[in-house]
Amino acid sequence: xxxxxxxxxxxxxxxxxxxxxxxxxxxxxxxxxxxxxxxxxxxxxxxxxxxxxxxxxxxxxxxxxxxxxxxxxxxxxxxxxxxxxxxxxxxxxxxxxxxxxxxxxxxxxxxxxxxxxxxxxxxxxxxxxxxxxxxxxxxxxxxxxxxxxxxxxxxxxxxxxxxxxxxxxxxxxxxxxxxxxxxxxxxxxxxxxxxxxxxxxxxxxxxxxxxxxxxxxxxxxxxxxxxxxxxxxxxxxxxxxxxxxxxxxxxxxxxxxxxxxxxxxxxxxxxxxxxxxxxxxxxxxxxxxxxxxxxxxxxxxxxxxxxxxxxxxxxxxxxxxxxxxxxxxxxxxxxxxxxxxxxxxxxxxxxxxxxxxxxxxxxxxxxxxxxxxxxxxxxxxxxxxxxxxxxxxxxxxxxxxxxxxxxxxxxxxxxxxxxxxxxxxxxxxxxxxxxxxxxxxxxxxxxxxxxxxxxxxxxxxxxxxxxxxxxxxxxxxxxxxxxxxxxxxxxxxxxxxxxxxxxxxxxxxxxxxxxxxxxxxxxxxxxxxxxxxxxxxxxxxxxxxxxxxxxxxxxxxxxxxxxxxxxxxxxxxxxxxxxxxxxxxxxxxxx
Numbered sequence: 001x002x003x004x005x006x007x008x009x010x011x012x013x014x015x016x017x018x019x020x021x022x023x024x025x026x027x028x029x030x031x032x033x034x035x036x037x038x039x040x041x042x043x044x045x046x047x048x049x050x051x052x053x054x055x056x057x058x059x060x061x062x063x064x065x066x067x068x069x070x071x072x073x074x075x076x077x078x079x080x081x082x083x084x085x086x087x088x089x090x091x092x093x094x095x096x097x098x099x100x101x102x103x104x105x106x107x108x109x110x111x112x113x114x115x116x117x118x119x120x121x122x123x124x125x126x127x128x129x130x131x132x133x134x135x136x137x138x139x140x141x142x143x144x145x146x147x148x149x150x151x152x153x154x155x156x157x158x159x160x161x162x163x164x165x166x167x168x169x170x171x172x173x174x175x176x177x178x179x180x181x182x183x184x185x186x187x188x189x190x191x192x193x194x195x196x197x198x199x200x201x202x203x204x205x206x207x208x209x210x211x212x213x214x215x216x217x218x219x220x221x222x223x224x225x226x227x228x229x230x231x232x233x234x235x236x237x238x239x240x241x242x243x244x245x246x247x248x249x250x251x252x253x254x255x256x257x258x259x260x261x262x263x264x265x266x267x268x269x270x271x272x273x274x275x276x277x278x279x280x281x282x283x284x285x286x287x288x289x290x291x292x293x294x295x296x297x298x299x300x301x302x303x304x305x306x307x308x309x310x311x312x313x314x315x316x317x318x319x320x321x322x323x324x325x326x327x328x329x330x331x332x333x334x335x336x337x338x339x340x341x342x343x344x345x346x347x348x349x350x351x352x353x354x355x356x357x358x359x360x361x362x363x364x365x366x367x368x369x370x371x372x373x374x375x376x377x378x379x380x381x382x383x384x385x386x387x388x389x390x391x392x393x394x395x396x397x398x399x400x401x402x403x404x405x406x407x408x409x410x411x412x413x414x415x416x417x418x419x420x421x422x423x424x425x426x427x428x429x430x431x432x433x434x435x436x437x438x439x440x441x442x443x444x445x446x447x448x449x450x451x452x453x454x455x456x457x458x459x460x461x462x463x464x465x466x467x468x469x470x471x472x473x474x475x476x477x478x479x480x481x482x483x484x485x486x487x488x489x490x491x492x493x494x495x496x497x498x499x500x501x502x503x504x505x506x507x508x509x510x511x512x513x514x515x516x517x518x519x520x521x522x523x524x525x526x527x528x529x530x531x532x533x534x535x536x537x538x539x540x541x542x543x544x545x546x547x548x549x550x551x552x553x554x555x556x557x558x559x560x561x562x563x564x565x566x567x568x569x570x571x572x573x574x575x576x577x578x579x580x581x582x583x584x585x586x587x588x589x590x591x
Contacts, residue, residue: 059191066181067088070227070229070230071083073128074123086229087209087210087226089210089226089230089231092207097113098110099192099200106189110188114186115179120230120233123237132524133525135528137240140237140241141245143347146329146347153410153447244348247349260586260588261359261587262587265369268367269364269365269579270584271582275512275542276437277435277514279362280440280441281519282444282497283331283411283445283497284521284522285497285519286521286523286528287321287532287533287537288490288522288523288532290561290562295487300561302495306498306506309503310502315542316558317540318551319539319566320554320557320568321538321562321566322573323534323571324519324534325337325344325534329524333345333346333349333521334519336360337571338361338575339362339390340358340360340572341574342572353389362436367391370434372433372435373392374392374393374395375396376396376421376426378412379412381397401421402462403417403418405464409446409447411445414452414469415442416457417463418442419500420460428508441497441501444494447476449476450469450473450475451473451496452496454500454503457507512544514547515539516578517539518538521534522536536571537562540556
């Protein structure tokens with residue numbers, strides 16, 4: 001039987017108090033707000049010079065914060081020192097308003113002003129990131145869902161700890177910046193109220209200066225002195241929101257009108273009956289890969305080498321340009337634009353079209369009943385209901401291809417392995433009907449580190465051979481911050497993808513193989529450059545001369561590399577042109 005010994009605690013301890021029924025003894029009392037305020041006043045009285053210096057410093061910081069936020073652009077190229085020497089109209093209007101209000105309304109107005117300015121600053125910072133990576137501004141309605149993709153990208157590029165730190169920092173900015181900006185605005189409003197006469201004269205003077213500079217178009221270092229950037233930013237975002245909301249209904253109506261929606265099955269792509277047709281997207285394969293002086297040399301070599309080898313094997317090719325609906329990311333918008341014949345440049349449009357019955361180019365093959373259809377999606381790692389819309393009988397995602405090697409950045413597996421798995425599990429199997437395949441390659445996805453290299457096709461196995469390749473590659477943390485290294489790594493990744501694809505076709509292609517390969521979008525703006533086009537290369541490769549004769553009227557360049565002045569189409573035009581070229585007869589539906 002256990003023995004319990006009771007120890008008596010010294011009087012006044014927590015146990016003694018509890019035994020007396022009074023509960024635990026309270027710890028040191030926290031000072032009340034009134035006590036803290038009294039202590040602050042005592043400190044100010046004891047150290048007046050330090051108190052004045054601190055007060056002036058905090059006020060100056062508040063002014064810098066508010067003025068800086070009002071003058072902050074939403075793109076990094078516009079972030080120049082001269083921009084912050086301008087006179088913002090919003091500051092003048094804000095000062096006039098708070099000077100006209102009594103104490104309580106003044107504070108309420110200052111809080112609203114500061115909070116709104118803080119939120120605008122958050123949106124401008126997001127705009128910088130979107131412009132840097134996607135080549136466009138931030139959409140308040142549609143783009144919040146992409147922030148999770150940004151977190152995943154940081155995790156792939158810099159590691160889980162960096163992603164967690166970035167997420168925490170983003171949350172802190174989103175919550176803290178509006179609060180800090182509100183406090184700054186209240187402080188400045190109270191300062192103006194305490195010196196109402198001088199503040200009124202200063203506001204009138206500043207307004208006069210602003211009107212004069214605006215009317216005369218005066219500039220400082222090439223930048224207009226008078227600024228209304230905050231108001232213009234609000235107008236831009238408001239207009240973008242209105243346009244987005246209006247677009248939803250208009251696009252739904254557009255998607256219902258399909259020129260091939262009612263085409264009978266026997267009238268769809270009759271010229272390709274009996275052919276194994278493969279549509280392949282190469283990630284971030286854009287015009288930059290062929291024209292950037294840092295990225296392009298390796299890509300040119302890969303296309304030249306691959307083209308020569310394919311020609312020796314009896315293949316011929318034609319190439320042109322398509323203008324993608326997206327830039328720098330959101331690859332699914334490019335895929336769906338090319339396959340649907342609609343311009344799908346927002347997530348809202350993507351959701352609308354994939355929820356409908358619009359005939360995609362791939363689904364047209366399935367509709368005929370003359371082809372088996374399959375998708376190879378090494379980048380898909382969760383449920384993908386769009387398979388039905390694309391008309392795919394079976395989808396092989398990242399978990400269906402048997403890969404046991406390392407990830408390469410964002411890419412779950414090297415393209416060479418994905419293509420070999422496609423051959424083993426899909427393309428190389430005997431079947432009663434020809435095969436139409438949609439293959440999405442991922443090795444040229446940012447952050448382009450480490451970049452895989454080709455190995456012997458007979459050595460691929462389960463992908464473990466890439467362990468050594470991965471260890472020898474560059475680290476994302478070394479490549480991502482360096483624009484030149486990113487451009488060079490981007491070029492290597494595209495060259496690798498092109499080499500893998502052309503070697504696969506040389507190795508496994510037949511007299512009945514038709515390969516269509518194209519880019520989904522340009523690389524991020526930091527690599528492709530400010531103001532870069534949205535053009536991506538597109539090529540059709542086949543042994544049967546009748547396949548290329550069918551597109552002779554397109555005037556595409558002979559070979560795998562389109563000439564710089566080759567025809568450029570909107571990507572949304574490709575579906576109808578392809579269907580028409582290979583004998584499909586339009587029968588409109590909807591509308």
